[in-house]
Amino acid sequence: MRGPQDLGGLPAGPVDPVVHEHDPTHWEKRIDAMMMLLFDPKRRLARVDESRRMQEALGEDYHKYPYYERWLQAISWLMLEKGVFSQEELDEKQREVRARLEAERSGT
Amino acid sequence: MERKFEPGDAVRVLERNQPGHVRTPLYVRGKVGVIERVVGSFPNPETLAYGQSGLPYKMLYRVNFAQQTLWSDYDGRPEDTLEIEIYEHWLEPA
Amino acid sequence: MSDHHHDLVHATHTHDGKPIQNDDRPPIEAETLETAVRELLMEKGVISADEVRQAIEMMDSRGTDLGAKIVARAWVDDDFKQRLLSEGDAAVREFGVDMRPTELCVVENTAEVHNMVVCTLCSCYPRAILGIPPAWYKRRDYRARAVREPRSILAEFGTAIPEQKQVRVHDSNADLRYLVLPQRPAGTDDWSEEQLAALVSRDSMIGVADIRSPGE
Numbered sequence: 492m493r494g495p496q497d498l499g500g501l502p503a504g505p506v507d508p509v510v511h512e513h514d515p516t517h518w519e520k521r522i523d524a525m526m527m528l529l530f531d532p533k534r535r536l537a538r539v540d541e542s543r544r545m546q547e548a549l550g551e552d553y554h555k556y557p558y559y560e561r562w563l564q565a566i567s568w569l570m571l572e573k574g575v576f577s578q579e580e581l582d583e584k585q586r587e588v589r590a591r592l593e594a595e596r597s598g599t
Numbered sequence: 600m601e602r603k604f605e606p607g608d609a610v611r612v613l614e615r616n617q618p619g620h621v622r623t624p625l626y627v628r629g630k631v632g633v634i635e636r637v638v639g640s641f642p643n644p645e646t647l648a649y650g651q652s653g654l655p656y657k658m659l660y661r662v663n664f665a666q667q668t669l670w671s672d673y674d675g676r677p678e679d680t681l682e683i684e685i686y687e688h689w690l691e692p693a
Numbered sequence: 694m695s696d697h698h699h700d701l702v703h704a705t706h707t708h709d710g711k712p713i714q715n716d717d718r719p720p721i722e723a724e725t726l727e728t729a730v731r732e733l734l735m736e737k738g739v740i741s742a743d744e745v746r747q748a749i750e751m752m753d754s755r756g757t758d759l760g761a762k763i764v765a766r767a768w769v770d771d772d773f774k775q776r777l778l779s780e781g782d783a784a785v786r787e788f789g790v791d792m793r794p795t796e797l798c799v800v801e802n803t804a805e806v807h808n809m810v811v812c813t814l815c816s817c818y819p820r821a822i823l824g825i826p827p828a829w830y831k832r833r834d835y836r837a838r839a840v841r842e843p844r845s846i847l848a849e850f851g852t853a854i855p856e857q858k859q860v861r862v863h864d865s866n867a868d869l870r871y872l873v874l875p876q877r878p879a880g881t882d883d884w885s886e887e888q889l890a891a892l893v894s895r896d897s898m899i900g901v902a903d904i905r906s907p908g909e
Contacts, residue, residue, distance in 0.1 A: 496815060497625050497813070498814075498833055499625070499814075499840045500669075500841045503836075506829050506832070506834045506838070506846055506850070507829070508829055508849070508851075508896070511827075511829035511834070512827055513828050516718075516719075517749075518719050518724060518727060520753075521731065521749070523748075524744075524748035524749050524752065525740065525745065527748050528740045529740075534739065538648070538650070540644045543620060544619070544648040546815075547620060554833070558831045560723055563723065567730050570733075572650075575733075575734070575737060576733045581729060581730070581733065585725050587729075588725050588729045589721070589725045592721055592724055592725055592728065596721065624813055624866065626813075638867075639796075659867060669841075674842070674844075675842075675843065680862070681861075682864070683863070684864075685867075686867070
């Protein structure tokens with residue numbers, strides 16, 4: 492019964508310390524910042540162990556998601572689980588944001 | 600907080616399946632190592648992961664394994680070690 | 694979109710003119726979810742744009758310098774080094790570092806022992822001291838292999854470990870965070886603490902590299 496996060500000892504490729512290095516992008520930092528804020532003593536809205544549980548819940552998709560997309564998924568599921576916002580609110584907000592980003596990206 | 604083990608004690612990590620979030624990786628389950636140090640008592644991550652309090656606290660130890668006991672094909676030195684933190688409820692005397 | 698408060702974190706420059714958006718944007722699905730979650734959290738009053746900005750500034754200010762200073766202090770001050778090794782949390786508090794809710798475990802490289810750190814289950818890292826972990830530290834390749842073939846990993850980093858040296862791998866899987874105290878390189882006896890700190894690399898504090906002697 493191996494969870495997708497439990498990687499110790501599994502076959503894997505070489506580590507390239509030059510190619511496998513990049514400074515976090517601003518988008519990644521925003522996710523990192525959100526997580527840290529949700530964990531902080533002021534909010535305590537989530538614990539690191541809860542975030543890990545949600546990432547593990549990705550199952551096989553765990554390996555498809557880049558690191559910070561796993562964090563993002565965990566934040567989103569945790570906020571839904573805790574009732575901070577509803578699935579309907581999230582869906583509606585995503586539609587609105589998507590339209591805005593598409594317009595922005597196409598330069599209109 | 601009372602504890603079952605002291606540095607130098609031989610311990611075996613329980614070989615058990617458990618659903619949910621656990622911090623004991625498969626590669627040490629069923630393996631025998633030695634208590635390297637007592638880290639202290641910490642909230643239980645297995646219940647923290649579900650938004651609970653983590654109480655009662657669990658005693659946490661650092662356990663030292665000879666690499667050769669973990670991997671039959673280990674190709675480094677016999678003295679090479681792997682050290683990892685294990686909560687008391689995952690350990691039994693060996 | 695000037696009527697949206699997320700402008701603050703989408704801006705390309707901070708008030709002092711430094712660029713803050715440093716890379717390509719993610720796939721639109723990912724950016725959509727991130728923006729939606731962040732805006733909902735702001736609308737619900739859970740977080741504010743200013744708090745996000747401050748958290749990013751804090752992240753940017755926390756690199757590996759602090760770790761390097763701690764290592765250099767340990768090299769020049771044996772009392773500090775003993776405190777660092779026996780009670781890491783208390784020792785780094787002298788540098789204003791608060792490790793809570795985790796604890797710091799410092800492991801010392803010597804002529805006989807090489808230490809190396811990995812987190813196989815996620816990517817636990819002493820962020821309070823070293824900032825955000827490197828990308829390779831979070832990848833499957835490193836997490837899977839570091840515990841089983843540390844010497845091959847070290848070779849991939851170009852780090853030569855004499856065959857008779859013991860290699861200790863620390864899987865950072867629970868409540869401790871690990872800092873490797875690298876060996877002080879030869880030829881630095883008369884160096885100042887500041888000069889020494891400038892020699893200390895991030896990778897040497899994770900234990901995938903040694904520190905070369907100056908001029909080597």
